Amino acid sequence: MARQKKMDEAEMLKETEKLLLERGYEGFSFKALSANLDIARSTIYEYYSHKDDLITDYMFILVKKVMDEMEKIKSETTGLDTMKEWLKLFMRYDQVHYMISMRSQLDQSESEIARNRLKQMDGLHGKMFFMLSNQVKKAKELGEVRDDLPNELVASFFFHSILSRPANDENIEGWANKLNDIIENGVRPHKES
Amino acid sequence: MARQKKMDEAEMLKETEKLLLERGYEGFSFKALSANLDIARSTIYEYYSHKDDLITDYMFILVKKVMDEMEKIKSETTGLDTMKEWLKLFMRYDQVHYMISMRSQLDQSESEIARNRLKQMDGLHGKMFFMLSNQVKKAKELGEVRDDLPNELVASFFFHSILSRPANDENIEGWANKLNDIIENGVRPHKES
Amino acid sequence: MARQKKMDEAEMLKETEKLLLERGYEGFSFKALSANLDIARSTIYEYYSHKDDLITDYMFILVKKVMDEMEKIKSETTGLDTMKEWLKLFMRYDQVHYMISMRSQLDQSESEIARNRLKQMDGLHGKMFFMLSNQVKKAKELGEVRDDLPNELVASFFFHSILSRPANDENIEGWANKLNDIIENGVRPHKES
Amino acid sequence: MARQKKMDEAEMLKETEKLLLERGYEGFSFKALSANLDIARSTIYEYYSHKDDLITDYMFILVKKVMDEMEKIKSETTGLDTMKEWLKLFMRYDQVHYMISMRSQLDQSESEIARNRLKQMDGLHGKMFFMLSNQVKKAKELGEVRDDLPNELVASFFFHSILSRPANDENIEGWANKLNDIIENGVRPHKES
DNA sequence: AATGAATGAGATTTCATTCAT
DNA sequence: AATGAATGAAATCTCATTCAT
Known part of the structure; x- marks a missing residue:
């Protein structure tokens, strides 16, 4: 390495x-x-003896960093609060989405080292989604999430929601809150309001 | 041959x-x-005298097709129903998301034809988002969408939500319904239920 | 053909x-x-079944045309007068010089027809220079040209002199006269004048 | 290797x-x-990252070399003697004429470096012709050149005369003298002889 | 450790040319 | 006669990669 x-x-x-x-x-x-x-x-x-080695190394480190911060956040919060903090985390590391879309091009890499690191990365990625889904499950147990929704779908929603960027990038915090609000409560007016 | x-x-x-x-x-x-x-x-x-001419031609036709179907759907439905049908449409054409991520690489194309077609495409794309946002506005007027959410953000949510794929791609219709459900109602249990 | x-x-x-x-x-x-x-x-x-066939055909016809006009002029004038009229002719067909500079690139042509036509052209070209030299010889006999100059050199001088173009291309006739004047009398002031 | x-x-x-x-x-x-x-x-x-970069580099160096030698000769001789020495110089570098005929094909080169070098070359070329014309002017002042001939035309004559090659290339010195003789004195027998 | 020099493989592109209709 | 369609060969150029110092 x-x-x-x-x-x-x-x-x-x-x-x-x-x-x-x-x-x-x-x-x-x-x-x-x-x-x-x-x-x-x-x-x-x-x-780096191959171009792809460098790229995958960069990608791996990136995903690792996100994972580590996810772990840290998880130890400090619970339920949907954790999800919300993760959402902010994903915003800070929004390159991840671009890297994911790039990933497929590396599949046929000639460098074995690169292909191996991709596997590791996939592992991390899987773990990440497991964490997300698992957190959804816990939120369900706390009554914070509807029981009728598949954990993975909700997890995925949090992960991808950051692609919805407001035109004017002003206020990161406000944006995060809006996104979170939509995911939690939906876009329909609340019945009782 | x-x-x-x-x-x-x-x-x-x-x-x-x-x-x-x-x-x-x-x-x-x-x-x-x-x-x-x-x-x-x-x-x-x-x-096609340039590689990029072909690629942008393909992309343009793709976006055009989506646009045309969006128009058709719009003429047959109203409010959030329209949005839901559009959601299904985006699912059928989920390549669009990949193409968008590719778009930036074409920016510096040496082919003028390609660069022109990109401009046209951007125009269509803008129009598409305008349609989405406008439909959100109409849904608001029908009382179907919360007034406190920016139209563009809600629009963007519909557009990107399809990136959340369930592990097993089985039932498109079911998936669409789930996505729509989340966007409309959120992941939290409803107060009254 | x-x-x-x-x-x-x-x-x-x-x-x-x-x-x-x-x-x-x-x-x-x-x-x-x-x-x-x-x-x-x-x-x-x-x-034309080959690119070079067309090009050499064009060139051949061009040289032929010049030759024919040279013959005509020869039959109507004598001595240095003939040379002077030829000079004007070369001016009207000044592409010839460009074509000559192009000729060498055709030497390795793959088309046999083209290579053959080049040989014919070379023949014409040789004949043309023979006519020029011969006319110089006749002018010598008339006492119009110094005996100590090689015929070919004088001939060549007439042929190439048209490459000396005045900055402002205005008056073709005047230009021809100037060129002819220099060739005939030189640039030094005349002794007796 | x-x-x-x-x-x-x-x-x-x-x-x-x-x-x-x-x-x-x-x-x-x-x-x-x-x-x-x-x-x-x-x-x-x-x-050289472009074919044209190499070619124009070669051409520029060539023209520069000729220019430098012209300057040197100018500092050592005067009047028509300078012109005569330049004539010999042009003979030694007779490729220059071929390169000039090639120049036009480089005009639309895609390489900016090449286009820039062409501009520099044109500058040198202009300077070269200015030197030639200026030398003619000086020769006029010395009474060595007829006043009724445009400087540029005489200059151009010296430059292009070398295209008149004797059939057998034997004696460069002799050839140069002949050319110079024609330019200076013309092809007509002198009145007094 | 770092680098200057060289290279091979491949990508884009252009055209002369052929052939069936 | 004329043409639309297809093709092969070659040219320019870009890079990842290797190697000797």
Whole structure:
């Protein structure tokens, strides 16, 4: 995995993220990366022997970070509150959605290391969804979620809802609340109101 | 090999869609396309002189088709019912979401034709969101949607909700109903129930 | 040689000249030609089965035309007067110089017909220079040209002098006179004047 | 095959010249060049990212070299003597004429670098003609050139005269003298002789 | 550790040319 | 005669990757 070298690997991953977001998998190249980092192209190979190794490494670290923060949040909150905090977390890491859409292109990678890391990532991803679903289950037990809805569907709803961005990105907190509100209460006027 | 047989352009677009979904923008190549269609690579250039021309043509036709069906549905239904039918429509055309994520890579296309078609597409896309938002507004007037939610946010919710797929894709109709139910009523148990 | 067809072959050659002058041998293509003539690309093949056949045909006809006019002028004038009239002729057909510079690229043509026509052209070309040199010889006999100059060199001087164009192309006749004056009398002031 | 051995850029330009003279702009290809240099085609792209970049680089260097030698000659001679030495210089660099005829094909080059270098070249070219004309003016002041001839026309005559090659290329010096003699004194016998 | 140099494989694209109608 | 359709060959160019220093 080639960690802890002298060259600032964190910067390398940061720049990788930037390039991936800007240009997508196809536009991402060691040529561009080395130019942005102002190092020789061949130097990157001292750290990652394949393009896909770097990309999957970046992706894995990203998902891992999200997971870790999810765990932390889970230990501090309960029920739908946890879900709401997770929602905010997903907002902060909204690249994840883009990376997921990119993932499929890596499936046929020639690098075994990359393919292996993808499997690990899928594992994490699965775990993440399990956590989400499980939290829904707990919220149901607390009476916070309707019993007639499949856990996975509700979980997925929280995860994808952040794709609905308001035109003006102003207030993250307010946006999170709105999203959460819709998911919890729906768009119909409440009966009693 | 079948000289003189006029190429079936519909088939070409079909195969284009297939390849784009399978491999993404980067993986899509005239080489692969020509192999799948069993024609010479250069033959494709008789129809589309740039790779991006073909891709944007496919995308435009796709969005147009969705738009047309949206119009039709709109003329037959009202209020949230319209939204629900649109939801089902989005499910049938769920490639649209993938294509949207691909769109950004086409921005710097060297083909002017492609760039123009992208502009047209953006126009259609804008119109589509306007229709969605407008329908939300009408639903509000019918008292079907809470007044405190921004039209665009609700619209966007309908559009993106279909990304929440149940594990087992069995029952499209059932799934659509569930999604719609969540959006309309939220995941919390109703107070009175 | 496929002459006398219904399609206006003269127009085809005219357009060929235009394209060759505009874009050079490399830029000339049946694709562009057919577009300019508003006919199908394949139609051109009814007249010329190879690109180089058309080009060499055009060139040959051009050189032939110049030759014919040279002959005519020769029959009407004598000595340096003939040379002067030829000079004007070369001005009217100044494409010839461009075509000559293009000629070498055709040497390795795959079309035997084209290679043969090149040989014919070279023959004409040789004949043309023979006529020029011969006329110089006759002018010498008339005492109009210095005896110490090689005929070929003087001949060549007349032929190439038209490449010296005045900045403002205004007056062709005046220009011709100036050129002729320099060739005949040189740029030094005359001793007795 | 000789990895790591730094490419000799001078040799690259030499071979470029050879190919351009042999085959013209159209016949010139990186494939042929790489074969002649016994390197991989892609290696050339490490030095010049566009075909036209290489060609214009070569051309610019060529014109620059001629200019520099012109300047040197100018500082050592005066009047028509300078012109005569320049004439010999043009003979040594007679490729220049071929390159000029090629120039127009580069006008629509897609490479901005190439287009820029063309502009620089045009600048040099303009300067060169200015030097020529200016030298004619000085020769006039010395009484060596007739006052009734436009400077530019005389200048152009010197420049193009070298296209008149004697059949047998034997004696460069003798040829130069003949050309110069014609330009200075004309082809007519002198009155007093 | 880092890098300059070189390369091979492949992608996009253009055209001359053929052939059936 | 004329044309629509298809094709093969080649050219330009881009990169991931290797290797010697």
